[in-house]
Amino acid sequence: MPTVTYVFDDGSKQTVELPVAMSVMRGALANQLPGIVGECGGSTTCGTCHVYLDRSTEMFAPPTDDEDEMLEWTAAPRAGNSRLSCQLVPTQPGAELVVRVPDKQV
Numbered sequence: 001m002p003t004v005t006y007v008f009d010d011g012s013k014q015t016v017e018l019p020v021a022m023s024v025m026r027g028a029l030a031n032q033l034p035g036i037v038g039e040c041g042g043s044t045t046c047g048t049c050h051v052y053l054d055r056s057t058e059m060f061a062p063p064t065d066d067e068d069e070m071l072e073w074t075a076a077p078r079a080g081n082s083r084l085s086c087q088l089v090p091t092q093p094g095a096e097l098v099v100r101v102p103d104k105q106v
Contacts, residue, residue: 002090002097006033007054009103020093024085025049028101035101042086048105049085050074054098060088076102 001017018027028036037048047070071078
């Protein structure tokens, strides 16, 4: 199972195992983690699941045009490592990922 460590604005962390092909957003919601809202349910139309990837990874394809556009409208500032967690779907068993959750989503 892929492992995702969510790092929150206050410095706390929580690590969860996700089933292969579950998005980072769905993993946060399923585990009732704070900071990721996911208002649109993962359809790339709200920007409320914005995260910062802790390090560059080739695990994911580059952002689509829709994701790129939504990242321009997130509540927290966009950075070079910004992604929508609904679009981050680890498919490799044993993959390890760290994401930083911004202080606000809406």
